[in-house]
Amino acid sequence: MKKKIIAANFKMNKTNKDIKDYFDIFMKKISELTSKKIFDDIEIVFAPPFTSLCEVHGAIGPHGNFIKLSSQNIYYEKSGAFTGEISLDMIKDCGCVYAIIGHSERRGIFGESDELIGRKLGAIYGHNYSYAYDNDSYKGYNYNNTRIIPILCVGEHLIARDENRYEDFVANQLNIALNAIKGKKVPSLIIAYEPIWAIGTGTAIKPEDGERMHEFIYNYVHSNYMTDELRVIYGGSITELNIKDFMDKPHIDGVLVGGASLDPSTFFNIAKLSAV
Ligand code: PGA
DSSP: OOOEEEEEEOOSOOOHHHHHHHHHHHHHHHHHOSOOGGGGTEEEEEEOOGGGHHHHHHHHGGGTTTEEEEESOOOSSSSSSOTTOOOHHHHHHTTOOEEEEOOHHHHHHHOOOHHHHHHHHHHHTTTTSTTSEETTEEOOOOBTTBOOEEEEEEOOOHHHHHTTOHHHHHHHHHHHHHGGGTTOEEEEEEEEEOOGGGTTSSOOOOHHHHHHHHHHHHHHHHHHOEEEEEEEEEESSOOTTTHHHHHTSTTOOEEEESGGGSSHHHHHHHHHHHOO
């Protein structure tokens, strides 16, 4: 059974002191759980700023089998003169097993194009390296025996939604980003459907509209690309109040939570409410 992903995107928030305070509370709540059965269903993922990846890795400690670490971004080159960028090897050094790519803030504020995001996806699946693909069989980018799983963010802006073009908009984003894996089977892929108009606005998509969009993404990816495991998670104004309505939907495999993940008690409750 594929696990649901309950991911916290801290964005550019929290110093290491804040992180320590956060995890003192969060991990205490985890240790007070009388049963760890909720983790049969869900995996908790934290995406702190790069500066706190190692700190969070340390805080997760022995719970690393059900609490995982993600970066908020990566660069696709292996190393070199790319001031300010962070490579896959670097995030793996800090214990990451996931990497968010193509978040709408990266696209909107920092001008990341679908093509650039596609290159990052290609790098994660080993495209840029000589040992990446061998006669079409997946070998993967394997360092320390860990493979990074991408969390590829897509989502339409308000005009595309209002003009009823949201499916085409997202299909186009998927096509350019996933071009790197066209005709190659990959082991695991997570798509985060995050309508831009719902991010940080307090107005989430209606769960039934979200479900329809997730089903569309599922069918679209399955008919055009090959992956052993596909999860489609939702992001945009998830709270303690609406989480259950989303997690009840069959094609919603989890959530990517921004604002509401910044408080440890709130995020803990979101995770708890997510387990069936
Ligand atoms: P939000 O952010 O939960 O604050 O809307 C979600 C995201 O940007 O991933």
